[in-house]
Amino acid sequence: MKIYEKAPAKINLLLDVIRKREDGYHEVEMIMTMVDLADRLEMEELPRDTIIISSQAGYIPLDEKNLAFQAAKLIKERYDVRKGVYIHLDKKIPVAAGLAGGSSDAAAALRGLNRLWGLQIPEDELCRLGAELGSDVPFCVTGGTALATGRGEKLEKIENPPGCWVVLAKPPINVSTADVYGKLRANEIGRHPSAANMLSAIRRGDFNDICAGLGNVLEDVTLKLYPEVLQLKESMQRLGADGVLMSGSGPTVFGLVSKEAKLARIYNGLRGFCKEVYVVRMLT
Ligand SMILES: C[C@@](CO)(OP(=O)(O)O)[C@H](O)COP(=O)(O)OP(=O)(O)OC[C@H]1O[C@@H](n2ccc(N)nc2=O)[C@H](O)[C@@H]1O
Ligand SMILES: Nc1ncnc2c1ncn2[C@@H]1O[C@H](COP(=O)(O)OP(=O)(O)O)[C@@H](O)[C@H]1O
Structure with a gap:
């Protein structure tokens, strides 16, 4: 079986930093929303217990440094999934651009593998897993528009701004x-x-x-x-x-x-x- 997930880019309508924390991260207050520029993930189960990533983009890591790889590894370990997956990343979001392309790929992998393997992990748990991968990943799991606090992982959903x-x-x-x-x-x-x-x-x-x-x-x-x-x-x-x-x-x-x-x-x-x-x- 093959499944597909869209991974949209985010923009920060507001980004404030409250203070630097003892753990090195910064306490932030951000208002984030999604735009219609998206990567597309194709995920297919493999009989062998392995994770394979491919992409048409020549400039991103395809090994364990790839955030979609890390998402697959995390979900496999936590839920003891002994099957493999092939993930193709059709990259449209520019890399290292401030648009959370990698974080959105990781979030899409979490959502997609949850479906592919019928794990029925609730969204708040997917967000907790996402927070282990990066501060922006929980927001990318839920999408929509949100006020993000903490290091970016504490989310309060708000209404979407008017279309523009x-x-x-x-x-x-x-x-x-x-x-x-x-x-x-x-x-x-x-x-x-x-x-x-x-x-x-x-x-x-x-x-x-x-x-x-x-x-x-x-x-x-x-x-x-x-x-x-x-x-x-x-x-x-x-x-x-x-x-x-x-x-x-x-x-x-x-x-x-x-x-x-x-x-x-x-x-x-x-x-x-x-x-x-x-x-x-x-x-x-
Ligand atoms: C700045 C923002 C705004 O949305 O986005 P991008 O520009 O990356 O898209 C985010 O806070 C980025 O989130 P993300 O890219 O997931 O960051 P992480 O992987 O968690 O952290 C990368 C590094 O940034 C610093 N970092 C990150 C988040 C935070 N609240 N305080 C920090 O000081 C830390 O040094 C950390 O090692
Ligand atoms: N799936 C991925 N897509 C893009 N970049 C990735 C991915 N996985 C890991 N990376 C690495 O993450 C870094 C940040 O990429 P990205 O998420 O696009 O930027 P930003 O955090 O500025 O929005 C890049 O240096 C890239 O090599």
Whole structure:
């Protein structure tokens, strides 16, 4: 039997850091949602007790470093599954981009293998397993829109923002999440974005207030390290996007756009100096 799972990319509408914890992680407050740019996982049971990963993307690890491999290994060990699986990853989400591509693949593998092997693991337990693989994996298990706290693994589901277009632009640099958090001085953050204001804007379905409330304190680090990300933000604003922010630790910049008529100008303007530009819908 073969099964398929979609693994969508996430964006952070808000990312605030409260403090650095003793375990090295940062206590965060994030509002996250999904966009319609997705990897696709094909999973097929193998009679041999093994995990095989393949992908058309030449630039991701296919061994135990792959997050989908780690998800399969974890679920096999915890539920004593003595069957194997072949997982093909059709990668569409840019790698190391701040869009949680690897985390979403891991989450899709957990959901998919739960179905493939008829394990009937409840969603909250899948989230707990996901948290062992990465801070963003629990959110990728549930999808939708959520307020994420702790190191990102504590989730409170909220309503989806009103539907809109999302323009994603990834400059040709790879950013390490650990490096960005490592360079952040949590007690020297100048301006904290307001999660309360963003939650209220989403609850009211107020697109303009959502755009006005976008904020990400990791921009302080990434924009200094890579001035081209700042330039990309400024270009997107100049070209007419309604709200513009860097996603996660970067370097992808996203623009929220309500009117379809604006898209061609933004897309063509960005393509002039950035090869990877995507126009997608927010998942609602
Ligand atoms: C920044 C965010 C925002 O959504 O996304 P990305 O930019 O990676 O997409 C996340 O917090 C990333 O989550 P994820 O990519 O799962 O991170 P993890 O594998 O758990 O951690 C990678 C490294 O980042 C640092 N880290 C991560 C999460 C956190 N709350 N505090 C941290 O300090 C730690 O140094 C950790 O070793
Ligand atoms: N299935 C996967 N897809 C993409 N990257 C993966 C995967 N498994 C492991 N990785 C590794 O995880 C790192 C972070 O990738 P990714 O999740 O795309 O970035 P981000 O956390 O910035 O959103 C990359 O360096 C990549 O080599």
